[in-house]
Amino acid sequence: MSKKSMWTLKLSTAAIALIPAAIGINYLGKLFAGLLKLPLWLDSIGTVLSSMLAGPIIGALSGIINNVIYGVTVDPISTVYAVTSGAIGLAVGIMAYKGWLKNLKTVILVGLIVGFVAAIISTPLNIIFWGGQTGNVWGDAFYAFLVAKDFPVWLASFGDSIVVDVPDKVATVIISYFIYKGLPKNLISIFRGQGKIEEL
Amino acid sequence: MSTMTLYVDRKSLIHDAFAPLTKLLYVMVSIAITYIYPDLLFVLSVAIFSGVVLLVGKVFRKILPILALSILLIISIIIVQGFFHPENQTELFSLGFLTFYKEGLSYAVLLTLRVMNMVMSFGILILTTKHDEFVEALIKRGLSPKIGYVLLSVLQLIPQMRATMGKITDAQKSRGMETEGSLIVRVKAFFPLIGPVVLNSLNNTRERAIALEVRGFNTRIKKTFLNVSRTYHYQGLIQFILWMALIATIVWRILS
Numbered sequence: 515m516s517k518k519s520m521w522t523l524k525l526s527t528a529a530i531a532l533i534p535a536a537i538g539i540n541y542l543g544k545l546f547a548g549l550l551k552l553p554l555w556l557d558s559i560g561t562v563l564s565s566m567l568a569g570p571i572i573g574a575l576s577g578i579i580n581n582v583i584y585g586v587t588v589d590p591i592s593t594v595y596a597v598t599s600g601a602i603g604l605a606v607g608i609m610a611y612k613g614w615l616k617n618l619k620t621v622i623l624v625g626l627i628v629g630f631v632a633a634i635i636s637t638p639l640n641i642i643f644w645g646g647q648t649g650n651v652w653g654d655a656f657y658a659f660l661v662a663k664d665f666p667v668w669l670a671s672f673g674d675s676i677v678v679d680v681p682d683k684v685a686t687v688i689i690s691y692f693i694y695k696g697l698p699k700n701l702i703s704i705f706r707g708q709g710k711i712e713e714l
Numbered sequence: 715m716s717t718m719t720l721y722v723d724r725k726s727l728i729h730d731a732f733a734p735l736t737k738l739l740y741v742m743v744s745i746a747i748t749y750i751y752p753d754l755l756f757v758l759s760v761a762i763f764s765g766v767v768l769l770v771g772k773v774f775r776k777i778l779p780i781l782a783l784s785i786l787l788i789i790s791i792i793i794v795q796g797f798f799h800p801e802n803q804t805e806l807f808s809l810g811f812l813t814f815y816k817e818g819l820s821y822a823v824l825l826t827l828r829v830m831n832m833v834m835s836f837g838i839l840i841l842t843t844k845h846d847e848f849v850e851a852l853i854k855r856g857l858s859p860k861i862g863y864v865l866l867s868v869l870q871l872i873p874q875m876r877a878t879m880g881k882i883t884d885a886q887k888s889r890g891m892e893t894e895g896s897l898i899v900r901v902k903a904f905f906p907l908i909g910p911v912v913l914n915s916l917n918n919t920r921e922r923a924i925a926l927e928v929r930g931f932n933t934r935i936k937k938t939f940l941n942v943s944r945t946y947h948y949q950g951l952i953q954f955i956l957w958m959a960l961i962a963t964i965v966w967r968i969l970s
Contacts, residue, residue, distance in 0.1 A: 527931050528923040530860050534868045535915040538875040539908075545879060546907045550893055550900040559908065579861070583868050586845070587718050589783050590836035591829070642749065645825050647794055649787030654794055661798040689904070693912050701916050704923070 528704045529568040536560035536576040537583060543686075554682045561603045562628075562690040566615065568705040570607025577603035594643055598635045605631045606687065615691055625687035629680030636675045637668065646671030653678040717869045720776070720840045728771030728838065733946040734848040735855065736953055737839045740767075743956045744835040747963040748828045757824060761831040768834055773841040781833050788826050795822035845869060850939055859937045863926075875915065882910050 539560030547556040561580060565573025577599030585593030609615070609624050640646050646667050647654050653674040660670035694702075728737075744764055748757045768774040796806075799818030806814045839848075846866060853862045886906045887893065893903050 525860075526923075527927050528920065530864060530931075531919045531923040531926060532916075533864045534871045535919045537868045538871045538915055539912055541872055542875055542879055542911050543908060545876070546904060549883070550903055550907075552900060552904065553897075556904075559912075563912065575861075575864075579864060579868070583865065585836065586840050587720060587869070588780075590780065590833045590840075591784050591787065593836070644787060644791055644829065645795060645821065647787070647790055649784075649790050651786075651790070654790045658794045658798050661794070661800065664800075667800065689908070692905070693909060696909065697913070697916065701913075701920070704920055 525572065526705075529572050532564050532568055532572060532705055533576045533579060536564035536572075537580045539563060540576075540580050541584075554685050556682065556686055556689065558599065558602055558683070558686050559690050559693070561599060562606045562686055563694060565603045565607035566610045566690065566694045567702060568607075569611060570604045572705075573603025573607040574600040575603070577601070591649075594639055595636065597639070598632050601631050601635045602628055602683070606690075615694075618688070621688055621691045622684060625684035626680065628687055629676070629683035632679040632683055633672060633675035636679065637672045640671050640675060641668060646674065648674050648678050650674075650678045717845070718872045719845050719869060720780075721844055722773050722776055722841050724772045724842075726770060726772045726842070728767060728773075728842045731946065732842075732952070733944075733949045734839070734843045734851045736946070736949050736956075737843055738848075739953055739956050741835045741839050743960045745828075745832050746960060748831050750963050751967050752824060754820065754824055754827070757827045757831065761827050761834065764831050764834040764838065767838050768841070771838065771842045773837070776841050777834055777837040780837060781830065784829055784833055788829060791825050791829075792819070792822040795819070795825070846941065847944070850941060850943065853937075854939075854943070860931070863931075875911065878911060878914060879907075882907060 537560055540557050541560075543559040544555055544557035547554055558577070558580075561573060561577045564576045578596045581592050581596035581599045585591075585596075605628050606624065609627065614620050614624050636648070637646075640648055647657055656677045657670045657674035660673050661667065665673075732740075744760055748760050751757075765774065768777055795818040796814045797812050797818065799815065799821055801817045801821075802813075802815035804816035806816050806819060808814065849857075849862045849865050853859050883893075886903075891903055891906055892899050894900070
């Protein structure tokens with residue numbers, strides 16, 4: 515881990531150039547998941563990877579810009595979730611910096627935390643914008659079940675988000691971790707700004 | 715070079731007479747007022763207004779595929795709210811043991827109109843504004859040029875990566891990777907697909923960073939613009955009207 519503070523705001527050129535790549539990886543992750551008909555979105559692999567590589571600030575920026583770009587090119591609805599994506603990047607970046615990504619067990623734990631963070635932030639957005647639903651069939655079925663059982667709307671909506679977000683984020687963090695582990699060291703170091711020669 | 719954009723090159727009042735930032739302000743105001751004042755007729759009229767603006771901009775047909783993307787959310791809203799909205803009282807019809815209620819339906823229609831207005835007002839910005847002009851306008855208003863670079867480069871990068879994706883998928887299939895079958899087979903196929911993409915793009919990132927650095931990406935000298943910015947008239951007045959509309963809605967909501 516680098517000795518620099520994780521909140522350093524002097525962003526290196528390499529770290530900034532990482533953001534578009536992260537957004538591209540997000541996009542392709544989603545496309546591949548669709549191609550293979552996987553039951554998850556896997557559309558934040560790039561955000562999570564960029565947090566692991568370059569820290570929480572770059573991770574959060576990747577997340578926010580990802581949704582804004584997605585909003586102005588494909589699907590305006592996704593702009594609403596820019597905050598959620600930013601929080602995902604921030605959460606992963608902080609936990610990676612604290613050294614929580616040690617083995618599969620801690621990685622799954624990180625994934626669970628990220629899923630909960632995503633759900634906590636999505637819930638108020640879902641309630642404000644679409645009365646608590648997510649548009650995901652399984653999540654909304656769960657929502658309907660909870661509301662029919664007379665649970666309050668915010669709890670039902672939170673349940674809806676949990677069903678949708680937690681499995682997806684756990685899978686995303688695990689996949690990103692394995693990719694990260696497989697990356698050559700010299701590729702990782704340029705984003706940290708440790709090596710004198712490689713720092714840009 | 716192909717870029718990812720929904721911009722439609724037409725000659726129209728909306729294309730030529732409104733600055734990008736005015737359109738951005740319209741997006742924000744029109745979305746905000748539909749949430750501030752929850753009245754069905756009011757939200758309907760805002761949505762219709764956005765639709766009319768799209769018609770004037772000659773891009774109404776282009777919004778339909780974007781609206782179709784949110785159709786699942788809309789259907790889900792109507793079904794779930796119609797059957798299960800907590801304030802449901804007046805019965806509309808019933809299917810077996812499930813009953814569809816009037817209160818839920820009217821709430822669902824309100825939400826649907828808001829979603830449609832959100833998509834359409836975004837459409838005004840997206841479909842009638844060139845993205846480079848939009849980003850340059852933002853930079854002139856104080857957005858960091860670095861973030862501006864990021865925004866514009868993503869739009870070029872994604873089509874490139876989509877082309878890479880085709881290559882990688884073909885290469886791995888020719889090596890015998892299975893993309894169909896049980897869930898485990900398909901999960902296993904995900905890694906050989908995403909791995910090369912990630913490596914490839916991180917490698918490119920390094921090269922791009924060097925190229926940027928050589929071109930003075932990090933200098934503190936004031937940046938100049940390549941494109942001559944277009945001039946628009948009466949933007950101050952239009953933006954003032956939009957702000958007034960927002961304030962009026964807030965006041966109206968508080969008073970009523």
